[in-house]
Amino acid sequence: MEKIDLGTLFPGIGTLFTGGTDVFLARIALIALGLFLVYLGKKKILEPLLMIPMGLGMATINSAVMVLPGGKQGNLFVDPLVTDTTELFNILQIDWLQPIYTFTFSNGLIACCIFMGIGVLLDVGYMLRRPFLSIFLALFAEMGTFLVVPIASAMGMSLADSASIAMVGGADGPMVLFTSMILSKDLFVPITIVAYLYLGFTYGGYPYLIKLLVPKHIRGIQPPPPKKVNKISSSQKLLFAVVMCVILCLLFPVAAPLFFSLFLGVAVREADIAPVVDFIKGPLLYGSTFFLGLLLGILCEAHLILNPKILPLLLLGILALLLSGIGGLLGGYIVYWWTGGKFNPVIGIAGVSCVPSTAKVAQKAVTEVNPKAIILQDALGANISGVITTAIITGLYVTLIPYFMK
Amino acid sequence: MNASYFVLVAAVLTFATGFFVATIIWGIKMLLAPKEERVSSKSVHLLHIFSPHCFGASHNDNYSVDAVNKELFRYYHGNSDSKSESVSNESVINKELYNYYHGKN
Incomplete structure (x- = not known):
């Protein structure tokens, strides 16, 4: 039977020591910063809707580092650097936040949804x-x-x-x-x-x-x-x-896209289309802000x-x-x-x-x-x-x- | 130098666009405002300047009746036909009041 060391059994800890001193210090600092942001969000010093997903995301992504097939260190959340279409298609089926990143974040959709919400308010x-x-x-x-x-x-x-x-x-x-x-x-x-x-x-x-x-x-x-x-x-x-x-x-x-989103929100509000107003200022605005915070933390x-x-x-x-x-x-x-x-x-x-x-x-x-x-x-x-x-x-x-x- | 020039151009264009936006907003406000709200204090002043009074036109009573309120004018001054009568009545009442307060001379 092949010998399993602690680093292989718990890759999150193992990768802390194999990436170099600077990466080790940076990961520890970001985990601490993430937890601190959660604390600031909980205490309402900073906006909790953003800080709690961002802080927890930041702490998690720097904890959940593992060795991927091919020996490269990475995670199962998102790969923001992938540009090749075939590679992206594969990643979309592996990294669970990749669809949200690719289809809402990197094309600006999430920013426009938030802007629509601001328009309604x-x-x-x-x-x-x-x-x-x-x-x-x-x-x-x-x-x-x-x-x-x-x-x-x-x-x-x-x-x-x-x-x-x-x-x-x-x-x-x-x-x-x-x-x-x-x-x-x-x-x-x-x-x-x-x-x-x-x-x-x-x-x-x-x-x-x-x-x-x-x-x-x-x-x-x-x-x-x-x-x-x-x-x-x-x-x-x-x-x-x-x-x-x-x-x-x-x-x-x-x-x-930004102008349209903002003024669409204003127009919907002033036209008094109540169900759409409720949807935009409720689930859409809160959902978009939450996922924006989460993705920023994960990145x-x-x-x-x-x-x-x-x-x-x-x-x-x-x-x-x-x-x-x-x-x-x-x-x-x-x-x-x-x-x-x-x-x-x-x-x-x-x-x-x-x-x-x-x-x-x-x-x-x-x-x-x-x-x-x-x-x-x-x-x-x-x-x-x-x-x-x-x-x-x-x-x-x-x-x-x-x-x-x- | 390039960055400073860029900022100068961007700032000038931003201020120009910003005031252009403000002018359009003001236009929309005026366009859809109720009629009485469209007459701003400045335009009232302008109307006053071009009114006949300001060009030295005679202040005749008929103009006042038309411009203000006929009924109100009649209430205060009476009909032109009965004007002399009302004036004489008024002077009698005034005389009595004067006598009441100051005694007969």
Whole structure:
């Protein structure tokens, strides 16, 4: 009888010691990080719907490494690198998450499903009330999305990779996934993971940024009520969705799947098709977010963090979000000065399109100083405009980059 | 240099597209708004500028009756036929009130 050692009997442990010290350390670190993300999700510090499948997936994929036929180390979950059609067909019958990865993740379907869900949840009426103000604030809150491109480029990254990581400044997960999948096929997994990990920064970090940059007496300003409150009808909102979808698709066909998904969600909501609305905002949105988190966790293999580009990505991602927050507040200050001190500049940070987190953060920061001040309506207007400006930037980056790379 | 130029172009195009979007939204809002909401404060001001009063037209009572409310005008000023009568009655009442408060001269 052939002798069986412990490494062969328990390959998950055995492969820890046969891959080299760096792989050993990376796997242990990722298992620990995965478990920590589950803890953060459970404590509701980060979004549990994303963090629990992502964290458990990350810990599992780095535990369940085995020796595959042919002597190669791998797992039975997914192989993101396979491109050959015959090989892919074989893998589809072996790796259980490969069908979801191939048919929903790598073609952007999952991002579009999430965007459809976001569309159903959006009440564009807030934006329609004061369109110029909302768009103005949202444009300033894209500062990180713009400024990080030359910074990343100066750090030695290609223009496409720089644009992909800069998209984290838009604070819109599906948009980062979509952009990086088109522009940076090699880095789209780490960039998307960085984006989703950092989205928690809007909740945790932005309140400190507001306190740092907006003095207390300005933070508590209650903007004067509008002279006349116009009721925005569902017909206006539906027409807005239809016209915007057609115009933006005419301008940026490359990002048309995203525009279409977002405005389809808005249109379905405003047309009041209740069963479809319930389906999109329930099973579709929650199911897509869950599988997105799961796949992102599963794709976090040890070799990923051994990529030398990861550390710059981590730094640039947080810088992009920070600059976008500062940009949003700067936009708020411009309106504050323009209106002679009647506008609360904190509303500007809601232009960072993490719907509705940044709007809630802005309202919370204002309530702490002045419990009677209500800024949520203006903040939600800027917030929803942020989704649209980020989608515009996605379309522009994906369209322009190939011309600048020539 | 290439990245900076790219960002400059992208930023200009984003701002232009963003304000284009805002203009369309504003247009949609105006197109589908109820008639009374379509008249903004600026357009009311504009109407006022081009109204006959502002060109020094005489402020005649008939214009006021047509423009405001005929019944309301009659309520306050009476019919033109009975105007003199109502005025005289008014002056009598006023005289009595004056006397009541200030005593007879």
